[in-house]
Amino acid sequence: MAAALSGVKIVCVGQFYLAPYASMILARMGAEVIKVEALTGDPYRRGTRPGEEEISVQFGMINSGKRSLALDLRHPEGQEILRKLVLQADVLVQNLSPGGMDRLGLGYEDLAQINPRLIMASGSGFGSSGPLAGKPAMDLTIQARTALMTTTGFPENPPVRTGPSIVDFMGGIHLAAGILGALYQREHTGRGQHVEVSLQDAIMPSLSSNIAGMVSSGGTMPERTGNRHGGLAVVPYNAFPAKDGWVTLLCPTQPHWERLCDIMGRPDLKETYPTMRVRCENYEEVDAIVGAWTAGYTREEIAEMTEPAKIPTAPVVTLPELIADEHTKARGVLRWEKDDEGDYLTWGSPIFMSDSPVEDPPRTRPLGADTDEILTLLGFTDEQIAALHAQKTVG
Amino acid sequence: MAAALSGVKIVCVGQFYLAPYASMILARMGAEVIKVEALTGDPYRRGTRPGEEEISVQFGMINSGKRSLALDLRHPEGQEILRKLVLQADVLVQNLSPGGMDRLGLGYEDLAQINPRLIMASGSGFGSSGPLAGKPAMDLTIQARTALMTTTGFPENPPVRTGPSIVDFMGGIHLAAGILGALYQREHTGRGQHVEVSLQDAIMPSLSSNIAGMVSSGGTMPERTGNRHGGLAVVPYNAFPAKDGWVTLLCPTQPHWERLCDIMGRPDLKETYPTMRVRCENYEEVDAIVGAWTAGYTREEIAEMTEPAKIPTAPVVTLPELIADEHTKARGVLRWEKDDEGDYLTWGSPIFMSDSPVEDPPRTRPLGADTDEILTLLGFTDEQIAALHAQKTVG
Numbered sequence A, B: 001m002a003a004a005l006s007g008v009k010i011v012c013v014g015q016f017y018l019a020p021y022a023s024m025i026l027a028r029m030g031a032e033v034i035k036v037e038a039l040t041g042d043p044y045r046r047g048t049r050p051g052e053e054e055i056s057v058q059f060g061m062i063n064s065g066k067r068s069l070a071l072d073l074r075h076p077e078g079q080e081i082l083r084k085l086v087l088q089a090d091v092l093v094q095n096l097s098p099g100g101m102d103r104l105g106l107g108y109e110d111l112a113q114i115n116p117r118l119i120m121a122s123g124s125g126f127g128s129s130g131p132l133a134g135k136p137a138m139d140l141t142i143q144a145r146t147a148l149m150t151t152t153g154f155p156e157n158p159p160v161r162t163g164p165s166i167v168d169f170m171g172g173i174h175l176a177a178g179i180l181g182a183l184y185q186r187e188h189t190g191r192g193q194h195v196e197v198s199l200q201d202a203i204m205p206s207l208s209s210n211i212a213g214m215v216s217s218g219g220t221m222p223e224r225t226g227n228r229h230g231g232l233a234v235v236p237y238n239a240f241p242a243k244d245g246w247v248t249l250l251c252p253t254q255p256h257w258e259r260l261c262d263i264m265g266r267p268d269l270k271e272t273y274p275t276m277r278v279r280c281e282n283y284e285e286v287d288a289i290v291g292a293w294t295a296g297y298t299r300e301e302i303a304e305m306t307e308p309a310k311i312p313t314a315p316v317v318t319l320p321e322l323i324a325d326e327h328t329k330a331r332g333v334l335r336w337e338k339d340d341e342g343d344y345l346t347w348g349s350p351i352f353m354s355d356s357p358v359e360d361p362p363r364t365r366p367l368g369a370d371t372d373e374i375l376t377l378l379g380f381t382d383e384q385i386a387a388l389h390a391q392k393t394v395g
Helices: A016-027 A057-061 A076-087 A108-114 A139-145 A165-191 A199-216 A254-263 A278-281 A281-295 A299-309 A319-324 A326-331 A371-377 A383-389 B019-028 B058-062 B076-087 B108-114 B139-145 B168-187 B199-216 B254-263 B276-281 B282-295 B299-309 B319-324 B326-331 B370-376 B380-389
Strands: A009-013 A032-037 A067-070 A091-094 A121-125 A192-198 A237-242 A247-248 A311-314 A335-341 A341-348 B009-013 B033-035 B069-071 B091-094 B119-124 B193-197 B237-242 B243-249 B313-315 B333-339 B343-348
Touching: A009 A057, A009 A076, A009 B343, A016 A121, A032 A076, A032 A335, A032 B193, A032 B199, A032 B380, A057 A237, A057 A341, A057 B199, A067 A326, A067 A371, A067 B069, A076 A108, A076 B370, A091 A165, A091 B326, A108 A121, A121 A165, A139 A165, A139 A199, A139 B237, A139 B313, A165 A192, A165 A199, A165 B058, A165 B168, A165 B199, A165 B299, A192 A199, A192 B009, A199 A237, A199 B058, A199 B319, A199 B326, A199 B343, A237 A281, A237 B019, A237 B168, A247 A281, A247 A299, A247 B139, A254 A299, A281 B313, A311 B139, A319 A326, A319 B199, A326 B333, A371 B076, B009 B019, B009 B076, B009 B282, B019 B058, B019 B091, B019 B119, B033 B076, B069 B370, B076 B108, B091 B168, B108 B119, B108 B313, B119 B168, B168 B193, B168 B199, B193 B199, B243 B282, B254 B276, B299 B313, B299 B343, B319 B326, B370 B380
Parallel strands: A009 A032, A009 A091, A032 A067, A091 A121, A121 A192, B009 B033, B009 B091, B033 B069, B091 B119, B119 B193
Antiparallel strands: A237 A247, A247 A311, A335 A341, B237 B243, B243 B313, B333 B343
16 A cells, blocks of 8 residues: 555655655655755754754654755755755655845746746745745744743733644644645645745634634633633643642533533532633632632542543643553554664554554654765766865765 | 636535535635534634633634524435535535434435535544544543644643644644545546545544654654754754743754854854754753753844844743734735624634635534525425424524
């Protein structure tokens, strides 16, 4: 059985998380990915802790299953090598600093002349239009700029960023979706196109509840709602105290609420708070009642009581608990693999496709480990390759 | 110019955000989407605030550009209507409660017999395997379960959820990517497949820095780092006080740091903190120095000073500031549209494709607004349609 993207060739001029996550998703669907890095390497390649001198843990997780070509794109011969790669590639995905590829003569217009079937995909902080086009941005920048920070945290505390790099990954998966859409379209048109995703655009839809709450309340809603619903439009919806830690609980529909009232032994509350609207208008009261109830039980006891009623509850777990969790292990998206050099941590595929098997991703390659082989396939002689190394065009 | 998914027919048995965001992305790429809802409507259809009695703001943003079919799938004739739809559809995307479609006789195995080219895409909290398979889950549940909450917030405060519904949307866009990959693969195999995305799997890669920090530090890293880097692997990286509010600033590479030292008039710091590793080991000191410098300027002044050095900085903006922002308006992903009934808020496409124009999405349809037209196209007579209404199989 072939994989979904079997035979699709991708060149990833990516760094940090944005483009590398897009190319990781495509690699897990079976595409061949060549990762092109400067001779100094992707800034995330090396880590700051012992054992991470060559490959950091996060770099290893994201870039497994890709080949590594170290190439100085500022060098005219480096640009020429990239053009040769593009000639036989289906996709070039990149997130150099905005306009960077254009300044190297490697923008979409240039590359489409060489290969009209090429799909070029560009990720950036703000996109190529609008007043902030071209400004540098990373995950933190966009979290600040898109109100992700001011909508996160407790009302009485300062704004706070989301701990994980959700903006970078949201951008990366949107970029992957754009590439896949363009690959599908190319089957019908025979031509490639330029796909563009900005981090800001990609994260904004996730603010739907918050924006809707702000607009529909006429701006009266608190900006940050702690562990409550982002639009204060679902109640109860919170992290509540249990005997042994925090437990989250929500009642997204009327039947959920009515079943919870029965479980709490308080059928009278169905009449006191008969609709979502009434519950939303009295969210502090409702949360206080639910919290007083949860405080009398352990998280496990609460899960057992609420499960038959299909009320979603969950313990608030720590990172070590997540890594050790049986469900995490069973799913295999976060996975330890083993090869001759020992164990390594990697991502599998978060997308399961019944007709497209995911291979265990081989360990992330050292910088430039595949340079010579790739150059040979492009038609360079051993002598030429040695010369390119000597003048530091490749590494 | 045709759109990427021109002619692709999608049936979305989706509710809340997960499947509806996937089908929104595909609609923006030009697919025809029929949204199938129970006769009571998607739980997010109606809002809790005045003016949201029929269509809530967030429901309107996500479901614009789709047709609406109100159908009782518990009814055998309702199931038969869905089978007729599936016969001519390319994709069925759904996020009913886990196993829900199977219990209705509408699981992938059943539907593939009717239409082997069908791509069925299922979104759920935990997926269909592993000890938590089938447990109910929504955004909050997964934020708790995947350590998103314990990695978010200030170390001295309790865990806190990310304000926006990033888990639901991360799941939705992964589901869309899986569908697009399957559409591409079908061009080569001629057959459909089952695509599955769980919220837990989809959000986990965004924890790369956090997991890497935990693993590479041997578990000594603080779980929550406030506005600092999730793995404490980039320093400086924080929200700092400015004269007129908070400003984020980070130095992802060595040159960024060296340029910042010059801008701060402190070239001596290049020697005091010569490498990322040294800066990471002394993050509190470095942050204190940078914060003392930022406190003397406004956010605008800081942006002007750091911009030539390509150091990403950003004001920490509020939701109203985001909505009013000129860049937000110029990009048009969050957009006000106008029709005969007045203004409405909607999402455009966060993915720009040069060969696939995005139409302005028409207003979200009232529940069942397209039921009769769709049934007529399926071959039902007016009399049959009236009978289906009378027995409440359709609405």
